[in-house]
Amino acid sequence: MLIWNNNTDNMAVGPKAIIHLDRLRHNYNIVKTTAGGRRMMAVVKANGYGHGAVESTKALAQEGCDFFAVFTFEEAVELRDAGIEEDIFVFSRSRHETFAEAVDRHITLNISHANDVDALAGFHAETGESPKVHLKVDTGMTRLGITMEEVESVLKQIKDSEGIRCEGIYSHYATADEGDLGYANEQLKNFNNVLEIADALGIQFSIKHFSNSGSVLNLPESGFDAVRVGMLLYGAFPSDEVPAELDIKPVMEFRGPIVHVRRVSAGTQVSYGGVWTAEKETTIGVIQTGFADGFPRPWYAGGCVSYQGNRYPIAGRVCMDQLMVDFGDASPNEGEDVLFFGENETDSIRVEEIASAIGSTPYVLLTAIHGRTERKYFKPS
Ligand SMILES: Cc1ncc(COP(=O)(O)O)c(C=O)c1O
Structure with a gap:
């Protein structure tokens, strides 16, 4: 079994789903008690x-x-x-x-x-x-x-x-x-x-x-x-109409690497269809993850990623293999990951939030993770 231990040598170039097996076990106990x-x-x-x-x-x-x-x-x-x-x-x-x-x-x-x-x-x-x-x-x-x-x-x-x-x-x-x-x-x-x-x-x-x-x-x-x-074990609520009081934790952390960063001037159009244009000078990061890897494509409109504790909007349509992020005046580092959904020490976006924003469900979004997304199993040492 691949154990991911925060060692950067072990980082894949593309999207990854880090599976927190400790959280799965935690959720199991919570649900069993409930x-x-x-x-x-x-x-x-x-x-x-x-x-x-x-x-x-x-x-x-x-x-x-x-x-x-x-x-x-x-x-x-x-x-x-x-x-x-x-x-x-x-x-x-x-x-x-x-x-x-x-x-x-x-x-x-x-x-x-x-x-x-x-x-x-x-x-x-x-x-x-x-x-x-x-x-x-x-x-x-x-x-x-x-x-x-x-x-x-x-x-x-x-x-x-x-x-x-x-x-x-x-x-x-x-x-x-x-x-x-x-x-x-x-x-x-x-x-x-x-x-x-x-x-x-x-x-x-x-x-x-x-x-x-x-x-x-x-x-x-x-x-x-x-x-x-099923769903509660994986740390998501099945819908937004159930009481969301259980302390379940998202088991999957879905993230992808920043592979290119550049400054663009106001008026620069980003991605397919020209549906997104920079309103002012800003920093655009290219993330190596696309809808072919399971990223929910409709999430570009109003969607975001999280990086070092802050959320940044997705800029323009999600492509098959990549997506772009508007980092504003922040200085993101190439090689580091942004979080799409899940939770880590600095960032958190619940999959339920994305599901409800795009009219989908956590079932669809979690089972869609595929393509080149590499699963890594995290066990705390
Ligand atoms: C027959 C059956 N039982 C139980 C479940 C588990 O459902 P849930 O993930 O909502 O707990 C499923 C999931 O679709 C199912 O098909």
């Missing part, structure tokens, strides 16, 4: 929301997390190949050809359709084995999951099929991070109805789970046996 100490299923899909799935999972496992969720089967295999031994759950629609490997590698799959139950029963009849599964119920998201109308028949099908190891049942909120919780409460009511039907049929699930980050904050009564949390 969720009443419940079991945590840490969501590390999409490369750990852009933070690196393997490194994030290892850090969380060291902190005691024993359940991880990914989206694709291949993401689960990647974690197993990296030596992760804790439980791993796959959210995506099960592919029946993965059953054998799921059994071998102890990967828990999702049942979201009556056909999945048939396929599992068929697999068990052939092999005498069955992967562990959780049943997904669609209580209102209208994505994967059996519908409310199908619940009773699919539950009966599970009960009557031999060898199905249905450990859990779950659902997913569509609006738990919104100010108006009316729809989320309807979904919760639906889920409770499903649990009553299962109870009446004599089916026991050892793990019932519903909560994501929004509902950990907004609907603590839906914690059930485990909470599936």
Whole structure:
């Protein structure tokens, strides 16, 4: 694992995402306490929301997390190949050809359709084995999951099929991070109805789970046996409609180097389209990071970077590989980094601030970090 230790010899020329694993562990403990100490299923899909799935999972496992969720089967295999031994759950629609490997590698799959139950029963009849599964119920998201109308028949099908190891049942909120919780409460009511039907049929699930980050904050009564949390672990609030009182810290520090500095006179036009012109003589710095690296392009209008404790406006449109900053009369140093979002000793810009300014979300901005951006894992010495 690459450990970044503030040694300038180790600095890459281009953009970097410094991942503060100590903050990830701190956030885990805060969220676990907030969720009443419940079991945590840490969501590390999409490369750990852009933070690196393997490194994030290892850090969380060291902190005691024993359940991880990914989206694709291949993401689960990647974690197993990296030596992760804790439980791993796959959210995506099960592919029946993965059953054998799921059994071998102890990967828990999702049942979201009556056909999945048939396929599992068929697999068990052939092999005498069955992967562990959780049943997904669609209580209102209208994505994967059996519908409310199908619940009773699919539950009966599970009960009557031999060898199905249905450990859990779950659902997913569509609006738990919104100010108006009316729809989320309807979904919760639906889920409770499903649990009553299962109870009446004599089916026991050892793990019932519903909560994501929004509902950990907004609907603590839906914690059930485990909470599936992603965004809060990475140190951002899922929306600006949740109470933002938890002391979570941004795990990713996204920054890029100043590669060129020059003085320009009033009236100088900067970047594509001529949408930005210097109003007076000023210092323009060129930063080697662009939208191809994950920098949020719309953030140029009204956007800024932070350098040595001060914020400076972005000058003109963000390019594919570079962006320009108006440093005014400051004297920035070539080779040093500016901060785009995250937090370090001198600078701080919350990703939520950018998301709300450009009509996006922290989910989009964090998972967009890619291209030539180099991830470096910071562990305090
Ligand atoms: C099924 C499911 N559960 C839980 C989560 C975690 O959500 P959050 O990052 O808001 O905690 C996600 C993320 O999209 C998800 O798809």
